[in-house]
Amino acid sequence: MHAPRSLIACCAALLAGATTGCGGGEDRAQARGVVARFQAALEGDRPGIACRQLSAAARAQLEEQAGSSCARALPELGLTPGAVVRVEVFVTNAKVDAAGGDSAFLDREPTGWKLSAVGCRAVDGKPRDRPLDCALKA
């Protein structure tokens, strides 16, 4: 029942590294950039470029639910672009909040950050710990 002193010292030293793991500034910048490109493409009537910011699963989901190509279906979602006001990154997942109240969720895929859900809003009367309602989610 006696813990070796060397073990305690070792544990204490390693403890210093225990708080790492949040997304770094580079991840936040990349996630913000994806949302910016997505919004700029939608506003510039270039849905093909906007579609390339979606994850493969989100794009497939959109095409399945709309019964048409992503480029045709995406503008029909009626998303309202807004300036990015907050970016949060945790490990390989991110959430970007826009000024209009919409949020987008991103996954870090092998090809970089991609949107897995867009047009997400908290629903009135719904507890805070419930999923947001999204115009599109993978």
Place this chain on the structure above:
Amino acid sequence: MRRFPRENGLSLAFGALFLVTLGAQALVGHADFNHDQVAHQSETVSLGRYLTSSAFWVDVMENWQSEYLQFTLFVLGTVWLVQRGSTESKPLGKEGGESDEDQRLGAHVRPDSPAWARAGGLRTALYSNSLLAVMALVWVASWAGQAVTGRVEYNARQFEHQEAALTLGQYVTTSDFWNRTLQNWQSEFLAVGSMVVLSVVLRQRGSPQSKPVGASHAATGAEG
């Protein structure tokens, strides 16, 4: 050269076991993490990135905190509580901080007593509780580390399900935090309780954690 390992075999063996198993945990944890990433069509990460991520550290921290809580409570509990017949207990009637004579303090210090035991005053008071203080400090630090890294890991899963991130204050009230905490605590308390009780009637020849094989079941605090 041979004298050092022979005289420190217990520390060296457990130190080596710790490093080997921590390394093994890192490797299998990395494989498990990437397996999950592939299943979610997400990016796999390098071993280096995994080792600096909260996904790795939350699993390490939740186990460390419970081990140090175990030792903290055991050190504290055995000051005041006894168990008849157990090697983990001091003899009945010795409950409490004991006399200066028993603790080799004051007029009873010896030439080889540690300097802070001989110093008297605040330094001796601090040294008299140093084992408990360090154990408790590491417990609190690693539990805090579990909270910080657990929140990051929890929020990543929140985002996977289009849910909002939690603050640290919110996270420490979640079932996730307490499930991670209590599943470790219960196992530590079971292990300590088992050792206290089983050492009354069971023996391991040659181990100081056991009474001598021929010792009475009623003998308390005896070590073989």
